[in-house]
Amino acid sequence: MTPPALRFYVHVPYCSSRCGYCDFTTYVPGESGRGSPADWRGGAIAEIRGARRQWGAAAGPVSSVFFGGGTPTLLPPTDLGAVLDAIATEFGLVDDAEVTCEANPETITPELLDGLLAAGITRLSLGMQSSDAGVLAVLDRVHSPGGAVRAARLAQLAGFHRVSLDLIYGTPGETLDSWRRTVGTAVESGVSHVSAYALKVESGTALSRKVDQGLVALPDDDHAAACYEVADDLLSGAGLPWYEISNWAIPGHECDHNLGYWAGDDWWGIGPGAHSHRSGTRWWNVKHPTRWLTEVTAGRDPRAGEETLTAEQRRTERTMLAVRLAQGFSPTDLVPARGAELARSLTQRGLVEPTVGDQVRLTRRGRLLADSVTLELLAWPSPLGDCRPVRGVRSERSSRIEAKDPPSAG
Numbered sequence: 001m002t003p004p005a006l007r008f009y010v011h012v013p014y015c016s017s018r019c020g021y022c023d024f025t026t027y028v029p030g031e032s033g034r035g036s037p038a039d040w041r042g043g044a045i046a047e048i049r050g051a052r053r054q055w056g057a058a059a060g061p062v063s064s065v066f067f068g069g070g071t072p073t074l075l076p077p078t079d080l081g082a083v084l085d086a087i088a089t090e091f092g093l094v095d096d097a098e099v100t101c102e103a104n105p106e107t108i109t110p111e112l113l114d115g116l117l118a119a120g121i122t123r124l125s126l127g128m129q130s131s132d133a134g135v136l137a138v139l140d141r142v143h144s145p146g147g148a149v150r151a152a153r154l155a156q157l158a159g160f161h162r163v164s165l166d167l168i169y170g171t172p173g174e175t176l177d178s179w180r181r182t183v184g185t186a187v188e189s190g191v192s193h194v195s196a197y198a199l200k201v202e203s204g205t206a207l208s209r210k211v212d213q214g215l216v217a218l219p220d221d222d223h224a225a226a227c228y229e230v231a232d233d234l235l236s237g238a239g240l241p242w243y244e245i246s247n248w249a250i251p252g253h254e255c256d257h258n259l260g261y262w263a264g265d266d267w268w269g270i271g272p273g274a275h276s277h278r279s280g281t282r283w284w285n286v287k288h289p290t291r292w293l294t295e296v297t298a299g300r301d302p303r304a305g306e307e308t309l310t311a312e313q314r315r316t317e318r319t320m321l322a323v324r325l326a327q328g329f330s331p332t333d334l335v336p337a338r339g340a341e342l343a344r345s346l347t348q349r350g351l352v353e354p355t356v357g358d359q360v361r362l363t364r365r366g367r368l369l370a371d372s373v374t375l376e377l378l379a380w381p382s383p384l385g386d387c388r389p390v391r392g393v394r395s396e397r398s399s400r401i402e403a404k405d406p407p408s409a410g
């Protein structure tokens, strides 16, 4: 049997400033102590060598690498290149491996882009969020409204064929017209991939404190649903059909790395707070860069904890992920005893449509009610009386990292 693909997620836990909505493991200058950006490269390479010792000679080659953050483009591209080389040396890379780098628009220059290409990056994912100055201000983004599109064009000119833009909807103060302009601007930029997520108010963030104090008001679920419909209309109309509930791409430009997460592949997460998965066991690294660096440079495993999923948990996860994909799913595979009956019922209610064989996929109405469809598959029979619109659950996001420790930790 062919072993599942092996993938690497590489976490760069530094940002020049913190956005008030974000709880990713990331530190701004002065917060990370030892374990600062200058130390990161050596730590990451040490962890990759440790991964090889643990995983043995049989693992590999690697089919995708994803440099995420934080802001990977705060580091010299040669650091990212050295880490990629270490992965290639230890595990091998398949010929057409997808190598993504997340980037903040304000960090993009022609020189940086040339450096990223020379380092082996093949795909760029830019955090645009919005083209509305007021929305960007609420999100504490430091780039200008046109900054992301400018960065995307520079990337295309430099020779990146795969550029993605991340968008956020449901920010306090955003109107449907402003969101429509944001999506329209993303479409006009000519990128081949767009992700659009509902803003999630994470506890402990500056945004959640403002919400709790009544300083900003969140839009209601109807606004989120209307934003989703606008995004789906404009993106699919421009030749980027949905391939996962929150992701649209020109066919052939889907993110292979994230498709791997959603398919349950194995991946190793390198860096502070990074999560890993192998054959149903998940583990996660210590979050603070100082503690992480101390562990990996001493040749120790930096893991902070691990869990092995029960059969029931694996079924739940498989169902949640499968339902979200446009490639469709087989209700009979997911619920052997009642699959056909369930497929009929979901189809009659306009929540799924048939694709090939016994496969179905969510209709747009089904995507808006995806959480409820998932619950129904997991606990048939269950009434759909409490349908709630999907809030853009970030399934790939929760796979890779956790919220950071307080700056003093470690």
Ligand SMILES: C[S@@+](CC[C@H](N)C(=O)[O-])C[C@H]1O[C@@H](n2cnc3c(N)ncnc32)[C@H](O)[C@@H]1O
Pocket: 021, 022, 023, 024, 068, 069, 070, 071, 102, 103, 104, 126, 127, 128, 129, 166, 167, 168, 197, 198, 199, 200, 201, 202
């Ligand atoms: C963690 S960032 C890393 C990349 C880069 N630093 C950036 O901001 O674009 C990856 C994506 O997650 C999104 N994100 C972070 N927190 C979020 C939240 N609470 N709700 C929705 N999206 C979020 C960011 O806006 C960004 O597009």
Ligand code: SF4
Pocket: 014, 015, 017, 018, 019, 022, 023, 024, 026, 069, 070, 071, 104, 127
């Ligand atoms: S959203 Fe991106 S830039 Fe903002 S704090 Fe989070 S990781 Fe850093």
